[in-house]
Amino acid sequence: MSVTSNEGIIIYRDVHKWYGDFHALRGITFTMQKGEVIVICGPSGSGKSTCIRTINRLEEHQRGQIIVDGVELTNDLRNIDTIRREVGMVFQQFNLFPHLRVLQNVALAPFWVLKMKKSKAEEIAIQLLERVGIPEQAQKYPAQLSGGQQQRVAIARALAMTPKIMLFDEPTSALDPEMIKEVLDVMKELARSGMTMIVVTHEMGFAREVANRIVFFDFGQLIEENTPEEFFHNPQHERTKLFLSQILDY
């Protein structure tokens, strides 16, 4: 089952996914190294979210191979559990647990999944809330926080499992414009600390500044991948040029 991992922390080989008859992912192949930050962009419906959701098996792929940190994703539940412990995820809609306080939201997984002592789990939670800049909100419920604060709690919750990889699925798309920066700042800090990150986003400023590579998706295919410099100034593919002209020349 285990595959040599020196060739990349995430490996996609010809991955396909269908929703009923709809062919959502049409042969995705790419490799990601440890410590890399990859930004995925592309028009809506292009399969970018579906693609990162196959990494922790929120979506199942039906053909091809996905290998995360040396473990291949199959229907084997143990593999899925192992990978979910190593992969943190942040969602567009935050998806915090509304019936739990902020502190409990963050401390829940270390306590129940990693079997930490409650005091230890809460100590870690406080540290993480400090890291994302909102320790004073620990005793509040999610609904009492602003969108930006909620998304920062969601990042802390994912980090509490000390993941090797962090996935961000349009983390700023549901936020008021004033709150986007506070979330992106946290993500930048995370990237600088050496975290391996895949970010689906339309924030091109963030992509330019932080990403090692930008990947462009359309029609369930990986159209182009390049360094930010090349991607913005010298896009290879016509479809990429069109996309960039539509989102940048506003």
Place this chain on the structure above:
Amino acid sequence: MNDNQQIVHTVKEQLRPPIERIPVFRWLKENLFSSWLNVILTVVSTALIVTVVFGLLKWALGARWEVIPANLKLLLVGTYPVEYLWRVWTTGYMIAFLLGFSGGSHGGLMRRVSTTAALISIVLAVLPFPWGTRGWLVGIAVAAAVGFGLGYLGKGIRWCKRLEIAAWILSFPISLVLLNGVGGILPVIGRRTTWGFLLNLIGAVVGIGLSFPIGVLLALGRRSELPAVRWVCTAYIEIIRGVPLISLLFMASIMLQLLLPANIRPDLLIRAMMTVTAFSAAYMAENVRGGLQAIPRGQYEAASAVGLNKALITILIILPQALRLVIPAIVGQFISLFMDTTLFGFIAILELLNITRSIMGNIEWRGTIFELYVFIGIVFWILCYSMSYISRRMEKTLGVGER
């Protein structure tokens, strides 16, 4: 930061909203006498209300209310042997003590419930009951107060909390043993006597205590990924919901008798309670399922993404939210279950309603039908209203931080 502060200073002061006062006369004119038709409707309905209220008052003042105190013991506990009545009181004390304990250690809703219970018992003790009864009633308040004090002292101590939960759970079997007795230690009461209102209470508590967990399991089963579990649960729910409770009760009382050999036939009382539980569980399951369906998919996804397994996701994330959403429906089910216990009378178990009928059959109390039914109505109303009051308070307190 400085810029922001300067901006704040230039914001206009917040004003209070204007208060609108409508004079009584104008209100009457606008709402009751705005057109000829409305004038007629107002006059007619006022006349109707006055007549009904007057008639009611006239009846209530002339009614033979003495039928209630004279038969109170019979109504409440049936022919429960007088020499064992202390067992009923002891059960009451235990529950009053636990209520007090929870009230002392939690505050909020539990505190209100426990103090209300104590107050009611004191008020009742002031009424002209026999002195013995009054003594027992004061004891209820004392038990609640002692529990309250202990609970207050144990506030925030972890083992106290665990002890409290354990005590509450244990209180159900202990109550049943106390009330009905066990072979060898406490004389068994069983069906040698009629239980009166006590039976309705026991039936409701047992039914609620059992049908709630069973209903939750059924609801989860109906949404299970395993087809066999799903089909069994769905079939159970749909079959039970398609049959009236009264026919289920008849089946339990008569058909089981024909099907099972006499030596393994459970007591009629137990069969009746099992039937009510099974019936209520099916409805409970559908209420809970409604709550489960209202939980957005993102909650499952977020919980799976942090590595929780399916069981933990259900227990920690989904059920707490789902149950909170359906508190009104669940309590509604509790209330109707409580009312349904009066159907026990149809399968020859003497509960409150039957006892009423036997009192009316007594020559001495002939014609007291309204008095007795009004009394029953009031007793049921008080308990059902308390339940619905508690449910409303629970919604409020649990709603903290809801989306």
